[in-house]
Amino acid sequence: MRSKFVALKVDVDTYAGTRDGVPNLLADMARFGVKATFYFSMGPDNSGKAIRRIFTRPGFLKKMLRTRAPAAYGIKTMLYGTLLPAPMIAESFPHVLRDTEQQGHEVGIHCWDHVKWHDYLPWFPKHLTAMELGRGSALFEEIFGHRATTTAAPGWTVSPDSLEVQDALGLSYSSDGRGTAPFYPVMAGRRFRTLQIPTTLPTADEVLGENGVTPDNIHEFYCSSLKEGLNVLTIHAELEGGSIRSAFVRLLERFQADGVRCITLGEVAREMISAPACELFMGEIPGRAGNVAIQGDVIP
Numbered sequence: 001m002r003s004k005f006v007a008l009k010v011d012v013d014t015y016a017g018t019r020d021g022v023p024n025l026l027a028d029m030a031r032f033g034v035k036a037t038f039y040f041s042m043g044p045d046n047s048g049k050a051i052r053r054i055f056t057r058p059g060f061l062k063k064m065l066r067t068r069a070p071a072a073y074g075i076k077t078m079l080y081g082t083l084l085p086a087p088m089i090a091e092s093f094p095h096v097l098r099d100t101e102q103q104g105h106e107v108g109i110h111c112w113d114h115v116k117w118h119d120y121l122p123w124f125p126k127h128l129t130a131m132e133l134g135r136g137s138a139l140f141e142e143i144f145g146h147r148a149t150t151t152a153a154p155g156w157t158v159s160p161d162s163l164e165v166q167d168a169l170g171l172s173y174s175s176d177g178r179g180t181a182p183f184y185p186v187m188a189g190r191r192f193r194t195l196q197i198p199t200t201l202p203t204a205d206e207v208l209g210e211n212g213v214t215p216d217n218i219h220e221f222y223c224s225s226l227k228e229g230l231n232v233l234t235i236h237a238e239l240e241g242g243s244i245r246s247a248f249v250r251l252l253e254r255f256q257a258d259g260v261r262c263i264t265l266g267e268v269a270r271e272m273i274s275a276p277a278c279e280l281f282m283g284e285i286p287g288r289a290g291n292v293a294i295q296g297d298v299i300p
């Protein structure tokens, strides 16, 4: 009989999520002996600017209300970059980043400016894409004393330029999109050499409030969604390490009881012997406003 594995990917989007959510997750994961891959937002927290998506992304407001985002993210976070200045994230809490690695977790780069990348990447000239990742990489190296080996795109937003810059950084793997199994991306007819490990399960904010899923039963939803072999779950420091922390602890309890093993994305990458080339395109998925990177057909 095959067993079930869950690779845990943690996106850290905000100043408050780095300060409070990451230490909470580290404590909860230590209790269960679980290791994960954390992706940090390195630059400014401009979360307040995301409010413009009410006008630019159909379904954004509905999702905000359905997931009670103001309660989850806190009022201050909703104003950063607008009524309040954008605080610098990694620079403010370098010890939180280092603690994460010292406790045996993998660490990588989520971005420099999350909101800017998520909202404007398709319009970035190539040098700006390179600069965003370059600034993130430079600060990462300063904090950890070594280069990053992995990145995960904010809001699952990629472009051929961002994939090219990732190749140039010499990464071991990235986790930029949604799909079913690891692959090498082909986008707009261009082939790239950085392995992609896609998120296979929906995120909590995509399923909460839909089909009767609540913080009280979301662990049941995830346990019944797991398939044999590899599953990849993205959690957020702001949610699973904050407003739905007890739901995440229940999920870890269930994994332990059911013999589901939690692994890091790096373990997945190291065990890959071969992976197909697959199309990677921006498209829509249920529960999320706007487009995300999706794994497409195998390309021979």
Ligand SMILES: [Zn+2]
Pocket (backbone or CB within 6 Å): 011, 012, 013, 110, 114, 153, 154, 155
């Ligand atoms: Zn993010």
